[in-house]
Amino acid sequence: MATFSIDDQEVEIVSGKNVLQTAIENDIHVPYYCYHPGLSAPANCRMCLVEIEVGGRKALAPSCTAMPAEGMVVDTQSELVKRNQNAVMEFLLINHPLDCPVCDQAGECELQNYSYSYGSDRSRFYEDKSVQPKKDIGEHVMLYSDRCIRCTRCIRFCDEVSGTSELGYFNRGVYNEVDIFPGERLDNRMSGNTIDICPVGALLDKEFMFRQRVWFLQSVDTICTGCSTGCNIRVDMNKDRIYRLRPRENEAVNEFWMCDDGRYGWDYVHSDDRLAFPLVGKDEEQLSLWEVAVDQVKMGFERVLEAHGEGSVAGIASGHLTHEEIYIFGKIFKDLLKGNVGIRDKRSAEGDVVFKSGFTIGGDKAPNTRGAKTVLEGLGISVVDAQEIWNGIGEGRIQALYVLGGDPFEKMSEAERKALEGIAFLVVQDILANDWTRAADVVLAGAAFVEKDGTLTNAQGRVQQLRKGLEPVGDARADWEILQDVSNALGGEMNFESSEDVLLNGLAGEVAVFEVTRGAEVGTQGLSIVPAE
Numbered sequence: 112m113a114t115f116s117i118d119d120q121e122v123e124i125v126s127g128k129n130v131l132q133t134a135i136e137n138d139i140h141v142p143y144y145c146y147h148p149g150l151s152a153p154a155n156c157r158m159c160l161v162e163i164e165v166g167g168r169k170a171l172a173p174s175c176t177a178m179p180a181e182g183m184v185v186d187t188q189s190e191l192v193k194r195n196q197n198a199v200m201e202f203l204l205i206n207h208p209l210d211c212p213v214c215d216q217a218g219e220c221e222l223q224n225y226s227y228s229y230g231s232d233r234s235r236f237y238e239d240k241s242v243q244p245k246k247d248i249g250e251h252v253m254l255y256s257d258r259c260i261r262c263t264r265c266i267r268f269c270d271e272v273s274g275t276s277e278l279g280y281f282n283r284g285v286y287n288e289v290d291i292f293p294g295e296r297l298d299n300r301m302s303g304n305t306i307d308i309c310p311v312g313a314l315l316d317k318e319f320m321f322r323q324r325v326w327f328l329q330s331v332d333t334i335c336t337g338c339s340t341g342c343n344i345r346v347d348m349n350k351d352r353i354y355r356l357r358p359r360e361n362e363a364v365n366e367f368w369m370c371d372d373g374r375y376g377w378d379y380v381h382s383d384d385r386l387a388f389p390l391v392g393k394d395e396e397q398l399s400l401w402e403v404a405v406d407q408v409k410m411g412f413e414r415v416l417e418a419h420g421e422g423s424v425a426g427i428a429s430g431h432l433t434h435e436e437i438y439i440f441g442k443i444f445k446d447l448l449k450g451n452v453g454i455r456d457k458r459s460a461e462g463d464v465v466f467k468s469g470f471t472i473g474g475d476k477a478p479n480t481r482g483a484k485t486v487l488e489g490l491g492i493s494v495v496d497a498q499e500i501w502n503g504i505g506e507g508r509i510q511a512l513y514v515l516g517g518d519p520f521e522k523m524s525e526a527e528r529k530a531l532e533g534i535a536f537l538v539v540q541d542i543l544a545n546d547w548t549r550a551a552d553v554v555l556a557g558a559a560f561v562e563k564d565g566t567l568t569n570a571q572g573r574v575q576q577l578r579k580g581l582e583p584v585g586d587a588r589a590d591w592e593i594l595q596d597v598s599n600a601l602g603g604e605m606n607f608e609s610s611e612d613v614l615l616n617g618l619a620g621e622v623a624v625f626e627v628t629r630g631a632e633v634g635t636q637g638l639s640i641v642p643a644e
Contacts, residue, residue, distance in 0.1 A: 274467025387585025
């Protein structure tokens with residue numbers, strides 16, 4: 112086993128990993144700006160210089176490009192290293208504005224942090240600072256040029272990840288700046304990532320600017336539900352309101368990135384059209400208690416079954432709901448209503464959008480279509496094409512329909528609208544008032560993605576955890592709770608206490624395609640869910 116030394120610690124050499132990466136993995140802190148694990152390493156900030164000794168000769172070298180060698184000795188704490196760090200910080204701050212109190216990056220700024228840890232307590236620069244302009248460079252991005260430290264992370268992202276190359280390096284010396292090319296805009300569908308990776312407050316999110324101090328935010332680690340890619344994200348909130356979504360690292364799913372579609376697609380959670388209470392009555396919708404609404408669902412389905420017999424009730428499942436919710440929905444139709452179940456197709460016309468790095472915006476705009484099919488088929492339910500259900504409604508064979516929503520961008524087609532005119536009973540479970548809820552006899556108010564726990568399967572078959580960060584609005588409830596009450600009203604016997612209870616004591620025991628294990632290192636609750644082989 113080949114080794115080298117970092118700060119008197121013998122460390123194994125891992126092929127392909129530079130000195131900085133090795134230091135990070137061994138909990139040895141080396142400051143850096145231009146390096147990012149998802150991008151190439153240009154070694155231009157010089158903050159990560161360490162003292163390296165090879166063959167009796169010592170020299171400063173950038174740890175982000177230096178590769179370990181047998182017998183190499185690395186010192187990250189020498190006097191020479193510290194003097195370099197202090198000098199780099201002094202140069203970076205020469206023209207930097209002293210506007211930390213009004214900067215959105217304050218509290219998350221590596222320039223601020225390193226100035227305290229590695230910089231001087233005073234400036235020797237008394238000349239006039241070079242002031243560069245603020246620029247609107249994209250749909251979501253503002254550029255405060257005078258804060259930029261020329262790390263080039265944003266340029267490399269657009270060259271290497273999105274492959275759109277809108278940004279460049281212009282001019283020389285004190286006039287040097289990062290900017291968009293003439294006639295260009297930073298409007299690629301991954302532009303928000305440049306804000307995330309900017310180590311200072313140079314690139315700012317227009318939707319987040321001046322809205323919240325980051326130290327007031329509480330966060331929950333969860334999954335983006337904008338498409339079937341299943342990006343791992345962090346939702347930042349304060350006082351029951353979302354302020355931003357940011358990606359979390361997961362090499363197997365989204366690496367370090369997320370698309371702007373998902374990043375900015377959460378406004379509906381706080382929409383005035385949110386369903387906050389159950390409703391009954393097609394012509395004059397009335398707010399209802401849950402007990403009354405569920406009883407109306409029971410009576411409506413029983414009335415149709417008595418009049419038209421088995422097969423007259425059908426359900427349309429949603430790829431926007433979790434495995435646990437789909438499981439209970441499936442049990443209702445398999446054991447109680449004994450009707451067909453279809454899944455509404457949410458695939459966009461453009462299909463998958465693949466960027467230069469391989470990052471993919473899924474063409475399936477539902478996050479759990481694959482999981483929904485897996486659960487229903489695992490229950491022994493033959494999932495029919497949704498069009499077959501619509502044909503049955505049009506022909507009069509299907510007289511009652513239970514629709515699961517959850518898609519904030521759901522649109523009803525003209526053919527669907529016409530078909531529903533002749534149906535005897537319609538139940539819609541959703542999160543927003545829309546054409547579907549306006550046509551329903553009973554509306555059940557469900558929870559948005561950030562208001563519930565559960566699991567989802569992405570397009571690649573990876574099962575991931577959705578985690579709750581907010582309470583549902585008004586009297587809305589998590590969909591598994593609503594479905595359990597409907598099931599019990601129709602004669603079922605379910606007493607699950609949480610979505611995890613549904614998974615462990617319902618789904619995992621009955622649907623053989625899932626294996627559920629426990630491990631303290633996985634997830635906030637130590638729960639790991641993997642597809643069975």
